[in-house]
Amino acid sequence: xxxxxxxxxxxxxxxxxxxxxxxxxxxxxxxxxxxxxxxxxxxxxxxxxxxxxxxxxxxxxxxxxxxxxxxxxxxxxxxxxxxxxxxxxxxxxxxxxxxxxxxxxxxxxxxxxxxxxxxxxxxxxxxxxxxxxxxxxxxxxxxxxxxxxxxxxxxxxxxxxxxxxxxxxxxxxxxxxxxxxxxxxxxxxxxxxxxxxxxxxxxxxxxxxxxxxxxxxxxxxxxxxxxxxxxxxxxxxxxxxxxxxxxxxxxxxxxxxxxxxxxxxxxxxxxxxxxxxxxxxxxxxxxxxxxxxxxxxxxxxxxxxxxxxxxxxxxxxxxxxxxxxxxxxxxxxxxxxxxxxxxxxxxxxxxxxxxxxxxxxxxxxxxxxxxxxxxxxxxxxxxxxxxxxxxxxxxxxxxxxxxxxxxxxx
Numbered sequence: 001x002x003x004x005x006x007x008x009x010x011x012x013x014x015x016x017x018x019x020x021x022x023x024x025x026x027x028x029x030x031x032x033x034x035x036x037x038x039x040x041x042x043x044x045x046x047x048x049x050x051x052x053x054x055x056x057x058x059x060x061x062x063x064x065x066x067x068x069x070x071x072x073x074x075x076x077x078x079x080x081x082x083x084x085x086x087x088x089x090x091x092x093x094x095x096x097x098x099x100x101x102x103x104x105x106x107x108x109x110x111x112x113x114x115x116x117x118x119x120x121x122x123x124x125x126x127x128x129x130x131x132x133x134x135x136x137x138x139x140x141x142x143x144x145x146x147x148x149x150x151x152x153x154x155x156x157x158x159x160x161x162x163x164x165x166x167x168x169x170x171x172x173x174x175x176x177x178x179x180x181x182x183x184x185x186x187x188x189x190x191x192x193x194x195x196x197x198x199x200x201x202x203x204x205x206x207x208x209x210x211x212x213x214x215x216x217x218x219x220x221x222x223x224x225x226x227x228x229x230x231x232x233x234x235x236x237x238x239x240x241x242x243x244x245x246x247x248x249x250x251x252x253x254x255x256x257x258x259x260x261x262x263x264x265x266x267x268x269x270x271x272x273x274x275x276x277x278x279x280x281x282x283x284x285x286x287x288x289x290x291x292x293x294x295x296x297x298x299x300x301x302x303x304x305x306x307x308x309x310x311x312x313x314x315x316x317x318x319x320x321x322x323x324x325x326x327x328x329x330x331x332x333x334x335x336x337x338x339x340x341x342x343x344x345x346x347x348x349x350x351x352x353x354x355x356x357x358x359x360x361x362x363x364x365x366x367x368x369x370x371x372x373x374x375x376x377x378x379x380x381x382x383x384x385x386x387x388x389x390x391x392x393x394x395x396x397x398x399x400x401x402x403x404x405x406x407x408x409x410x
Contacts, residue, residue, distance in 0.1 A: 229301050296348070
């Protein structure tokens, strides 16, 4: 089956694109023979998103999300591949639990990989997974603090052993860098916390110190570290200063880029997330990190919970909110406003993730690449309406914000 998309705006030029069996076989001004022709009428075409940071929740928490609802949300949001995080029930920390997840993931409507949770106690279990050279494992995931049912690591020797294993199998380590004892120190200072104390309790110091620690270890050991959901100006500066000294990759999220503490008054616990939404000054620092190349990837940290859970008092409400359906449409709107170039957006949402995690046939519009594509018209806008989400999590701190409407071609 050959399908020709004609009159598409690709790299700011009107071009035609031929798709055969899910792959791009031609890009250019000619019009090859095809079984079906679709005239896009000058709409813009970009690669779909690769999201390395997703919490699917299937198996033990299907009331929050499962692979069917998560992948429907991914498709609606223009996300063609997701990496599922390990802090599920049961956690993805050994081959038995990974195989359970592999079975339920067969329901997915998009491509996927798995991030494997690693601590000081399961190195041999993780080695058992990696020695088979599995193509569906993207990275190891290391937590330095608790966040939604996970074990965390607190000492240098354990981290070095983890880094040794990751280097042996040439896999990045994705790191949640907030430090648990630091968080506990600040939490002890607040008697009756509300959402307005979340940024104080999970203090910026805890993230900055953790990021500095793992950067120093990365420089010492030489393996690749991927700093997840970087949220502060200080972390951006640390990564900027050390990018040429170690294999350090920087991920940010749309919520840390586009939201700040001012949203808490209206969103309340719907905006509770780890690390917390920070300040306007941190927003500016993340934008600067995008501009100067410090930031590599934008991941959603899609972390769904039920509406009932998020409506509880602060101390009982879990951290996290859905992001698969909002990330790319929100970021495209930033391009429309002139805050970001389209080429840089494609790098951040697709190309760099494909390079870092070694996905050879995604991230570009070129021959022999997968035809995982998103099409849109810059004049077709809408707003975020959580009640219309495909995810089971029908809430969002982005409620009412302007987005570019997109159509998926995969």
